[in-house]
Amino acid sequence: MVNSLDLGLKGKVAIVAGGGGDLKGIGNGRAASILLAEAGAKVIVVDKDLSLAQNTVNMIKERDGEALGIGADLTKANECKKVVEFSLDNWGRLDILDNNIGIASKLSVVEETEEHWERVMNINLKPMFLMSKYAIPAMINSGGGGSIVNISSISATRPKGLTSYSASKGAVLSLSQAMAVDHGKDGIRVNCILPGPVYTPMVYSDGMSKSQRSQRQNASLIELEGTGWDIGKAVVYLCSEWARYVTGHLMVVDGGCSLSAKPRG
Numbered sequence: 001m002v003n004s005l006d007l008g009l010k011g012k013v014a015i016v017a018g019g020g021g022d023l024k025g026i027g028n029g030r031a032a033s034i035l036l037a038e039a040g041a042k043v044i045v046v047d048k049d050l051s052l053a054q055n056t057v058n059m060i061k062e063r064d065g066e067a068l069g070i071g072a073d074l075t076k077a078n079e080c081k082k083v084v085e086f087s088l089d090n091w092g093r094l095d096i097l098d099n100n101i102g103i104a105s106k107l108s109v110v111e112e113t114e115e116h117w118e119r120v121m122n123i124n125l126k127p128m129f130l131m132s133k134y135a136i137p138a139m140i141n142s143g144g145g146g147s148i149v150n151i152s153s154i155s156a157t158r159p160k161g162l163t164s165y166s167a168s169k170g171a172v173l174s175l176s177q178a179m180a181v182d183h184g185k186d187g188i189r190v191n192c193i194l195p196g197p198v199y200t201p202m203v204y205s206d207g208m209s210k211s212q213r214s215q216r217q218n219a220s221l222i223e224l225e226g227t228g229w230d231i232g233k234a235v236v237y238l239c240s241e242w243a244r245y246v247t248g249h250l251m252v253v254d255g256g257c258s259l260s261a262k263p264r265g
């Protein structure tokens with residue numbers, strides 16, 4: 001039994017896939033990395049370039065947390081295997097995996113190119129499969145169960161177009177529940193988060209007008225704009241002892257946007 005302020009994360013080892021970023025912005029992966037470390041986990045921050053991962057590691061260390069960075073292209077099986085081995089070599093175990101990486105798309109099925117469809121599927125779905133493939137045996141060998149969180153989107157269930165993105169995120173829901181069914185007996189919980197519009201570098205780096213931003217904000221029933229911290233806190237909850245009876249869950253974190261008929265930018 002954990003006490004009321006202990007999330008049961010002390011000494012756990014977590015991999016956050018896509019936890020890096022530039023020097024300032026707070027994306028969903030960076031926020032989850034920082035919050036997991038603040039809750040006592042040792043965090044391996046993975047990003048496609050080591051320098052992006054290292055920026056987040058530095059932010060964690062400034063807060064007296066424990067973290068290591070690694071650069072890897074998680075669309076490649078050998079790179080995913082390398083990341084899991086990095087965890088075992090450095091900290092001797094693995095307990096948590098936050099599968100966070102994803103890219104956007106814009107077009108309808110008629111406008112979408114085959115090349116971009118394949119790129120979206122390759123980045124939004126394949127790394128979740130590959131990282132889980134190598135992480136689950138490592139979690140089982142670590143002997144303490146495990147927790148995996150896959151990041152989908154409300155575009156999976158309430159699409160606003162964005163065809164290839166919506167399709168890839170829909171597949172993430174099924175993947176998460178299939179993994180939960182297969183690996184519950186191994187003590188591994190698998191859950192999925194469906195964020196609504198969140199103000200992160202991925203969405204504002206191509207530019208966002210004031211009106212687009214307020215449209216995203218006003219789509220929420222409570223007129224709040226989501227941040228990476230909102231998603232990071234949901235990741236921490238799902239990975240914690242407090243969620244020990246929660247698996248196969250699809251958690252919407254969107255300020256009620258998916259219940260609102262308002263356009264969300």
Ligand SMILES: NC(=O)c1ccc[n+]([C@@H]2O[C@H](COP(=O)([O-])OP(=O)(O)OC[C@H]3O[C@@H](n4cnc5c(N)ncnc54)[C@H](O)[C@@H]3O)[C@@H](O)[C@H]2O)c1
Pocket residue numbers: 017018019020021026027028029030046047048049052072073074075100101102103123151152153154194195196197198199200201202203228
């Ligand atoms: N921002 C939103 O409004 C929003 C809404 C719904 C869902 N989401 C989902 O949340 C997740 C995170 O989004 P975010 O906007 O917070 O981004 P983020 O800031 O967490 O960045 C994702 C990171 O993934 C990294 N990455 C991309 N391809 C990679 C690869 N092949 N190998 C390793 N790393 C790679 C990028 O470099 C980037 O640093 C995504 O899956 C996204 O689809 C975001």
